[in-house]
Amino acid sequence: MSFTLAIVGRPNVGKSTLFNRLVGRRLALVDDQPGVTRDLREGDARLADLRFTVIDTAGLEEATDDSLQGRMRRLTERAVEMADVSLFLIDGRAGVTAADQMFADILRRGGKPVVLGVNKAEGKAGEEGVLEAYGLGLGEPLRLSAEHGEGMDDLYRVLQPLADAFAERTAQDAPETDVALSEEEAEVGDEAAAPKPTRAKPLQIAVIGRPNAGKSTLINRILGEDRLLTGPEAGITRDAISVTTDWAGTPIRIFDTAGMRKKAKVTDKVEKLSVSDGLRAVRFAEVVVVLLDVEIPFEQQDLRIADFAETEGRxxxxxxxxxxxxxxxxxxxxxxxxxxxxxxxxxxxAPLVTVSAKTGRGLDRLHGAILKAYDVWNRRVTTAKLNQWLGAMTEAHPPPAPGGRRIKLRYMTQVKTRPPGFVVMCSHPDLMPESYRRYLVNGLRDSFDMPGTPIRLTLRSQADKNPYKGKKYSTPSRLRKHTGKGPAGGA
Incomplete structure (x- = not known):
C-alpha cells in the first residue's frame, strides 16, 4: 500500500506545478496569479521507484472565519490530517514570511512527518530563502525547482525511508483476509470486457452545468462528507476534481467541474482554463449528469452544455x-x-430526475437513472433482429425516391457500443434526406429501448464486390476444344 503526500504552503509558491511534476501530467491548473487552486486534487505520483498518492491543496490563508479563504484553509487542514506526510513548500525568492512561520508551527504540532521544501531555489536568487528556511525548525530544507525539475533526487532521498517505514507498518497492521480480498478484487478488475463497474474500473461520471447550480454540493452529498469546496459564491470550483467512492454499492469515479458560462462572458484566463478542464472531464466520462437550477431551468447555456455532452457521445x-x-x-x-x-x-x-443536493432527496432516483443510462449506452442488438426491424420499417414507410430512383436499404448491423453505432448498406446514401435518418434513429430508440442515449447511424454504399465485373470475358485454353470457341475450335 502506498503512502499519501500532501503539498501545502502559501498561495503561489508552486504547489500545483510540483504536483504536475510528480504525477507526470498537467492535471492541476497553473497560473501566475495566487489562489488558483481551491479544491483538493489527488493524483498517482511517481518518483523513481516510489509510487504514492499526492494531494494538491489550496494556498494556506490566515483567515479562520466562514469566508471563502477560511473554508479553503479548513479544507487544506483536512488534507494534512488525511495525509501520511506533508511537504511544506515555501518560496525561496520571497524568503520566510510571518505566515510561513505560523503555518510551520501548526504542522510541527500536528505530530506527522513534515518535509520542508524551498521552491524556486534555482540559481543564486533562492540561496537566501534556503538559509532562512533553517529557522523554521523543520529540519534541513530541500532546494527544489518544480518548474525545471531540480531537486527531485533529494526529495526521493527524504521520502524513501518514510515510504519504507509506512509500508512496514501497514504490512504489520493488515490482517491476512485483506490480502485475499485484494487478490479477489484484482481478478474481478481484470475482466475488461465486462460492462459492470468494478473497483479497478469504476463508472466514470461527470457533473456539469452553469455556475452555482449546486454541482459540488451534490457530489459532497453523494460522498457523505464535505470533500469539495462549496458556498454561495458562483464559480468557486476551478479544477475538474475527480473523487472515487462507492455509491449505493456501485464503484464510481465522479468529476466535479467548473461552472460553464456563455463563451462571450468568459474573459478571465483562469476561467478559460477551468472550462477547458471541465470539457476534458466530459470526454473522460461515461455518463454525464447535466445539473440544472429549478428556478432557471433550460436556459440557453444549459442547452449548449447538454448538446455538447450528446455530441461527445456520452x-x-x-x-x-x-x-x-x-x-x-x-x-x-x-x-x-x-x-x-x-x-x-x-x-x-433521456432520464429527467429532480434532486435536492442540500437535503439529499432524490439521490436514489439519480443513482438508478445513471445506471440505466449506462446500461443503454452499452447495449448491443443482434444483426438478425436489426435486419428484421429494418424490413418492417421500410415496409411501413418506404425510403424516398429522389429523381425517380428509389433508395434501397439492403443490410444493417451494429458496429460499436458506447454509444451505439449502426451501419446501413444502401444505394445512393448521399441522397438520403435527414428526415428519414431521424425516422430510423427514433425507431431504434423505441423498438430496442434505447431512450436518450446518443445513436450514431452511418449510411454506406454497398459496392459490387464481383472481381470480374467490367472485365472482358475469355475462355480458358483447356476448355476451348470442348466449347468450340476461340482458335482451338476454329471459331
Whole structure:
C-alpha cells in the first residue's frame, strides 16, 4: 500500500506545478496569479521507484472565519490530517514570511512527518530563502525547482525511508483476509470486457452545468462528507476534481467541474482554463449528469452544455437541483418535461430526475437513472433482429425516391457500443434526406429501448464486390476444344 503526500504552503509558491511534476501530467491548473487552486486534487505520483498518492491543496490563508479563504484553509487542514506526510513548500525568492512561520508551527504540532521544501531555489536568487528556511525548525530544507525539475533526487532521498517505514507498518497492521480480498478484487478488475463497474474500473461520471447550480454540493452529498469546496459564491470550483467512492454499492469515479458560462462572458484566463478542464472531464466520462437550477431551468447555456455532452457521445442524465425550494411540484415537473422534449429533441427519452443536493432527496432516483443510462449506452442488438426491424420499417414507410430512383436499404448491423453505432448498406446514401435518418434513429430508440442515449447511424454504399465485373470475358485454353470457341475450335 502506498503512502499519501500532501503539498501545502502559501498561495503561489508552486504547489500545483510540483504536483504536475510528480504525477507526470498537467492535471492541476497553473497560473501566475495566487489562489488558483481551491479544491483538493489527488493524483498517482511517481518518483523513481516510489509510487504514492499526492494531494494538491489550496494556498494556506490566515483567515479562520466562514469566508471563502477560511473554508479553503479548513479544507487544506483536512488534507494534512488525511495525509501520511506533508511537504511544506515555501518560496525561496520571497524568503520566510510571518505566515510561513505560523503555518510551520501548526504542522510541527500536528505530530506527522513534515518535509520542508524551498521552491524556486534555482540559481543564486533562492540561496537566501534556503538559509532562512533553517529557522523554521523543520529540519534541513530541500532546494527544489518544480518548474525545471531540480531537486527531485533529494526529495526521493527524504521520502524513501518514510515510504519504507509506512509500508512496514501497514504490512504489520493488515490482517491476512485483506490480502485475499485484494487478490479477489484484482481478478474481478481484470475482466475488461465486462460492462459492470468494478473497483479497478469504476463508472466514470461527470457533473456539469452553469455556475452555482449546486454541482459540488451534490457530489459532497453523494460522498457523505464535505470533500469539495462549496458556498454561495458562483464559480468557486476551478479544477475538474475527480473523487472515487462507492455509491449505493456501485464503484464510481465522479468529476466535479467548473461552472460553464456563455463563451462571450468568459474573459478571465483562469476561467478559460477551468472550462477547458471541465470539457476534458466530459470526454473522460461515461455518463454525464447535466445539473440544472429549478428556478432557471433550460436556459440557453444549459442547452449548449447538454448538446455538447450528446455530441461527445456520452450517456446523458438531466438532473434538476434545488427541488426542495419548489412549492408546486406536480405542475413544475409537468412543465419541465414539456420543455425538455421541446428544447432537447436529440436527447428524447433521456432520464429527467429532480434532486435536492442540500437535503439529499432524490439521490436514489439519480443513482438508478445513471445506471440505466449506462446500461443503454452499452447495449448491443443482434444483426438478425436489426435486419428484421429494418424490413418492417421500410415496409411501413418506404425510403424516398429522389429523381425517380428509389433508395434501397439492403443490410444493417451494429458496429460499436458506447454509444451505439449502426451501419446501413444502401444505394445512393448521399441522397438520403435527414428526415428519414431521424425516422430510423427514433425507431431504434423505441423498438430496442434505447431512450436518450446518443445513436450514431452511418449510411454506406454497398459496392459490387464481383472481381470480374467490367472485365472482358475469355475462355480458358483447356476448355476451348470442348466449347468450340476461340482458335482451338476454329471459331
Amino acid at each position: 450517456a446523458v442524465v438531466i438532473a434538476v437541483n434545488k427541488w426542495d425550494l419548489e412549492e408546486d411540484k406536480q405542475d413544475k415537473l409537468r412543465e419541465l418535461k414539456e420543455r425538455f422534449e421541446y428544447a432537447l429533441p436529440q436527447l428524447r427519452g
